[in-house]
Amino acid sequence: MTLxxxxxxxxxxxxxxxxxxxxxxxxxxVGVVGGTAGLTRAVRDSGAEVxxxxxxxxxxxxxxxxxxxxxxxxxxxxxxAEKAEPEQIExxxxxGVAAYVVEGMxxxxxxxxxxxxxxxxxxxxxxRDELAAARQDLEERRLVDRAKAVLMQKHRMTEPEAxxxxxxxxxxxxxxxxxxxxxxxxxxxx
Amino acid sequence: MPSETLAPDLxxxxxxxxxxxxxxxxxxxxxxxxxxxxxxxxxxGLFDAVGLRVSLSVESAWAALRDKLxxxxxxxxxxxxxxxxALSAGLDGVKAQVTVSAGLGANGNTxxxxxxxxxxxxxxxxxxxxxxxxxxxxxxxDAGRPVTLGVVFPYSSHNYLTRWWLASAxxxxxxxxxxxxxxPALCAQRLADGAIDGFCAGExxxxxxxxxxxxxxxxxxxxxxxxHPEKVLAFAAGYALRDPESATACTxxxxxxxxxxxxxxxxxxxxxILQRRIFPDLSAGAIGAAFDGTAEGFMQAxxxxxxxxxxxxxxxxxxxxxxxxxxxxIPPGIAxxxxxxxxxxxxxxxxxxxxxxxxxxxxxxxxxxxxxxxxPETRR
Numbered sequence: 001m002t003l004x005x006x007x008x009x010x011x012x013x014x015x016x017x018x019x020x021x022x023x024x025x026x027x028x029x030v031g032v033v034g035g036t037a038g039l040t041r042a043v044r045d046s047g048a049e050v051x052x053x054x055x056x057x058x059x060x061x062x063x064x065x066x067x068x069x070x071x072x073x074x075x076x077x078x079x080x081a082e083k084a085e086p087e088q089i090e091x092x093x094x095x096g097v098a099a100y101v102v103e104g105m106x107x108x109x110x111x112x113x114x115x116x117x118x119x120x121x122x123x124x125x126x127x128r129d130e131l132a133a134a135r136q137d138l139e140e141r142r143l144v145d146r147a148k149a150v151l152m153q154k155h156r157m158t159e160p161e162a163x164x165x166x167x168x169x170x171x172x173x174x175x176x177x178x179x180x181x182x183x184x185x186x187x188x189x190x
Numbered sequence: 191m192p193s194e195t196l197a198p199d200l201x202x203x204x205x206x207x208x209x210x211x212x213x214x215x216x217x218x219x220x221x222x223x224x225x226x227x228x229x230x231x232x233x234x235g236l237f238d239a240v241g242l243r244v245s246l247s248v249e250s251a252w253a254a255l256r257d258k259l260x261x262x263x264x265x266x267x268x269x270x271x272x273x274x275x276a277l278s279a280g281l282d283g284v285k286a287q288v289t290v291s292a293g294l295g296a297n298g299n300t301x302x303x304x305x306x307x308x309x310x311x312x313x314x315x316x317x318x319x320x321x322x323x324x325x326x327x328x329x330x331x332d333a334g335r336p337v338t339l340g341v342v343f344p345y346s347s348h349n350y351l352t353r354w355w356l357a358s359a360x361x362x363x364x365x366x367x368x369x370x371x372x373x374p375a376l377c378a379q380r381l382a383d384g385a386i387d388g389f390c391a392g393e394x395x396x397x398x399x400x401x402x403x404x405x406x407x408x409x410x411x412x413x414x415x416x417x418h419p420e421k422v423l424a425f426a427a428g429y430a431l432r433d434p435e436s437a438t439a440c441t442x443x444x445x446x447x448x449x450x451x452x453x454x455x456x457x458x459x460x461x462x463i464l465q466r467r468i469f470p471d472l473s474a475g476a477i478g479a480a481f482d483g484t485a486e487g488f489m490q491a492x493x494x495x496x497x498x499x500x501x502x503x504x505x506x507x508x509x510x511x512x513x514x515x516x517x518x519x520i521p522p523g524i525a526x527x528x529x530x531x532x533x534x535x536x537x538x539x540x541x542x543x544x545x546x547x548x549x550x551x552x553x554x555x556x557x558x559x560x561x562x563x564x565x566p567e568t569r570r
Contacts, residue, residue: 040370058373060253061343065371067282068344068519084263092261096283099261124283127521135518142362 003027003114006048008059010034014102018080022052024107027114033059040066048075050114055081055099074128076121078114096120140178147181214243215436218255218267221248221375221468222392223480224295224421225268226460227496231447233463239446240439240544248468251373252343259426260286266425266440268294272345272510274424274532279524281345287427290502291441291537294421294448296553297412298494299348300396300485301355302405303388304381307337316488317409320359327356331366340372340380340389348390350513351414357560364517381405392420393480393494394472400486401476407485412492416554419499419506424532434537442541448496449547457481498550500542504533509556516559 005027009015012034019029033042039062043051053063067074078098092099098117100110144166151162170180215237219225228246231237237244247264249255256273258264269288277286301318303311310326311318327337341349353363363369372380374391378399381389388405389395399405411418423444430437450456461478469477479485483493511529514520520529542549 055257056250056254058250058376060251061373062371064253064282065341065344079257088261088263092257095257095260095286096280097257097261121283127280130521130523131518134520134522137522138516138518 003111004030004047004049005114006030006043006046006051007032008039008051008053008057008063010057010059011054014054014082018052018102021102021107021110025110025114027111039063043075050118051075051077052114053077053079055079074121076117078117096124140176140181143178143181143185147184150184213433213436214245215440216263216265217244217246217440218249218258218264219246220250220252220255220268222268222421223394223464223477223494224298224392224496225468226451226464227294227444227447228268228423229463229467230451230460231443233467234447234450236443236446237440240443242436242439242443244440252346257284259288259424260284262426262428264426265429266423266437268421269424270343270346270348271419271422271507272347272350272514273343274422275507275511275514275520275529276345278529278531279520281520288424288532289427289430289437289534289537290422290424290507290532291430291437291534291541292423292444293419293499293502294423294444294496296417296420296495296499297410297490297492298420298480299351299390299392299411300407301339301352301388301390301409301411302377302381302396302399303408304384304386304405305403306384307387308406308408314408316407316485317413317491320355320361323408324356324359324361327361327367336367337387338368338370338385340370340377340386340391342374342391343371344519345514347411347418347420347510348392350510350517351411351418352390353513353517354557354560355409355414358557378402378404394469394477396485397476397479398472401473407488410485410490410492412490415509415557416492417495417498418556419503419553422502427532430537437537438540438544441537442544445497445500445538445541445545445547448500449545452495452497498553500547501538501550502533502535503553504530506553506556507533512559 005022007015007019007029009018015032015034019032022029030048031042031046033039039059043066053059063077080100080102082102084101089099098113098120100113147166148159148162151157151165152159166177166180170177173180217228219228232244232246252270255267259267260277274288274290277284277288311322314322330337339352341352356363372386372389374395377389377391377395380386381399382404396407400407423441425437451460460481461474464477465474480494483490507530511526515522
């Protein structure tokens with residue numbers, strides 16, 4: 001099975017060495033991005049399964065932002081460092097930061113590191129799911145608040161009356177409160 | 191360097207040597223004016239004065255700084271206020287306990303907008319009222335060209351203060367506009383290129399963008415929450431436990447540096463130090479504005495301050511946590527006690543006692559929590 005990798009590294013010479021290492025390890029490098037311009041598009045268009053990025057690369061924060069703010073289909077990010085003490089790498093793996101060292105990089109070691117990172121990424125999915133559920137909940141509350149305000153304005157209802165009306169509609173239709181609120185907002189945009 | 195780095199032999203000679211080597215405190219910061227207490231402590235020999243050997247590195251990204259602190263490549267670092275919360279919760283896969291021993295500053299960020307967006311808004315007073323911004327943002331969203339604003343990191347005061355300001359005018363930052371992460375040093379260029387319409391970043395990057403003619407400063411973060419806590423000095427939790435004396439000494443040197451920084455007669459030297467150490471390509475004018483308390487010549491109501499912000503206050507950090515919850519950035523299952531564990535006052539108090547530094551006055555309360563959803567009638 002081949003692994004599709006997007007390499008993010010603003011250091012051209014190093015990027016070439018890392019790319020060669022990845023290819024030797026049986027990865028397909030679908031793109032190399034240097035500098036931070038066009039990063040978002042490159043990640044979206046690349047179809048990469050995993051992003052490999054320098055630990056100190058200036059793009060790091062933008063990659064974090066894509067994950068945290070836009071919730072683009074998240075991909076594991078594997079970091080590499082040029083120099084690191086063995087105990088630091090151990091600690092990095094414990095903290096959840098996947099890292100490997102470029103200097104003296106043996107292709108045979110690269111693939112397992114990336115696979116560890118992907119497994120770890122999937123394990124982290126539980127926290128992501130909890131977060132997604134929380135966002136869903138927030139979204140529903142927002143919709144309900146908005147729908148209540150529409151009902152209050154349109155039918156001159158008090159807030160508890162509007163809420164009761166929503167709940168009644170949800171029960172009658174056998175739908176979730178959020179779904180009913182969304183249908184009201186759909187008929188009364190903004 | 192061996193390639194078998196995944197299963198290192200922890201009993202190897204390298205580790206044994208390191209254990210007996212004299213310890214140097216490895217401290218990290220980023221290219222921002224509020225790294226000044228750390229840079230000044232080093233330049234003025236304040237670390238030496240408390241008997242500490244410190245290596246201060248300037249890191250290229252917040253994520254790099256965070257990771258190095260999390261896995262022990264750094265002992266302490268300048269962090270964004272919400273970052274210790276994100277680390278406690280293990281957001282985005284990196285989990286670590288840190289100890290916040292001091293605040294590094296209050297205020298000091300600006301919201302800078304492009305000349306084009308400023309022209310769309312028309313003449314406005316400073317600070318720019320959120321409602322005036324919102325009117326244009328809605329027009330742009332309706333036209334399918336939503337306003338794009340840059341913030342420096344997802345878990346940042348910049349992100350949460352900007353979101354609060356937008357929401358205060360009834361905007362939904364996740365729907366009515368686009369928030370993206372842009373490293374501060376790239377903000378001016380992105381603004382000039384039209385890739386973003388504005389950004390919220392620490393100084394001197396707003397003043398630099400204004401000086402380049404790429405944009406104009408619409409407001410300061412202190413206009414949103416006067417004297418809000420900004421960066422913090424955080425230690426890897428293990429380090430603070432293992433070597434409390436070094437953590438206390440480092441904190442004392444940092445507090446001493448903030449005292450020096452808030453003396454107006456030291457301004458020129460402070461600007462010179464920053465220019466030489468981290469801003470070689472920026473003008474003294476752009477760097478100095480934050481010290482003068484001005485933004486493009488306008489006096490700021492709540493300018494960058496150092497000394498009054500050093501005591502770490504858990505109740506203030508609680509505002510970051512509430513914003514993270516409000517925007518769905520942290521799972522609701524993370525208890526407040528867990529999230530705010532990093533904020534401790536014992537190290538600060540031990541350090542302050544050595545300097546006879548008195549407790550700073552109680553700060554301004556944070557902005558009120560806004561209702562979750564903007565009401566439709568306030569939207570039009």
